[in-house]
Amino acid sequence: MSGVEIRELECFLVLAEELHFGRAGERLYVSQSRVSQLLAALEQRVGARLVERTSRRVRLTPLGERFHAELAPAYAELAGVVERARESARGVAGRIRIGFQGTADARLMAAITAFQQGHPGCVAEIAEVPFADPFGAVRRGEVDAAIVLLPVAEPDLVLGPLFSRQQQTVAVSVRHPFASRASLAAAELTGTPLIAATAPAPAYWREAHAPSTVPAPAVRTLQEGLTLVAADRGAMLLCRPTAEYHGRRDVVFVPVEGLPDSVLGMVWHRDGETERVRAFARAVTGATDVVETPAA
Known part of the structure; x- marks a missing residue:
């Protein structure tokens, strides 16, 4: 690594994407000749050609392709x-976007309140995560x-x-045989x-959330599921707080x-862990109703 210039590496990476000296220069805000100079300096350090350039095309050499991949x-x-x-140097500031699945109940709001009190310079925004896509919003960076x-x-x-x-509850129509029961055994489902x-x-x-071998409809949202329950098309497992939040006369x-x-658990993408995410995780851990944190 002795003597390697970060600008030379940046130039090579951009050139490998563009395969055009002019466009690479535009992205790097330098002249085309400067791109050539940076590439030549890097090739001299490596001791071999990384890029082949003709009047018609620019392409990586086999060594250049391996070098780029690593x-x-x-x-x-x-x-x-x-x-x-x-x-870390500037602290927790800006905004953090927190998705929630099901219900943004008192447990989540307590964590958000604790986070905001501890980090007044960072705004916590919340957005509902679709029932049928629990992990997509995190993966897409939403x-x-x-x-x-x-x-x-x-x-x-x-x-x-x-x-x-x-505790889990089962949502059933008021016309369902289970509707008059005070409780059920799991085997009865x-x-x-x-x-x-x-x-x-x-x-x-x-x-995990529908452990039954009997065919039943599949839904995208919680409200779709409860509507089918009300129509007596099937039953639906929900945790007690979600059941209480979505109480309705026909279910x-x-x-x-x-x-x-x-x-419920807090998840984030491995490539998206920031100081804000870590701070919010600490706020969740510090909430009164948090019981455990899995080992790394």
Whole structure:
């Protein structure tokens, strides 16, 4: 690494994308001749040609292709290190976008309040995450982090602090045989059509929230599911706070004994971890109803 200039590496990366000296110069705000000079200096350090240039085309040499494949991710990681250091130096400021699935209830609002009190220079914005797409908003960069229903088994996502566990209830129509029951055993749901989410929710996630082998409709949103429940097209599992929030006269929510508790967790993309995200995770952890944080 002795003597390597970061500008030479930046020039090579841009040229590898553009394969045109003029366009590379425009992106770097330098002249075409300066691009040639930077490339020549880098090739001299490497000891071989990285780019072939003719009157008709510009292309990478085989060595240049290998060099680019290794350099691009290393440069991206270096840029990330600098950005994270910059964020730490200036503190938590700007805005953080938090997605939520189901209901932005008192548990989430307590975490947001704690975050805002601790970081008045950063505005927390919230947006609903579609029931059938729990991880998409994080992956697309629409939110910085999201509070979603577990399980989460996505290799590109980090699972942070968990919210308190809640008993599950089954939503049924007022005309359903279960509607008059004070509670149910999990085994009694075996033959009940349970409404599930559609794709892009992963199959393992859909099955966890609709553990039934009886065919039932699939929905994109929670409201679609409750509408089908009211029409007696099937039943739907919901955690107790969500059931209470979405109470309606044509739907009854019956507690279910013997099912795993419903748990919410904070997730963010591995490449999108910032000081703001870490600070919000600490606020979630510090909320009174947070019970545990998974090991890294």
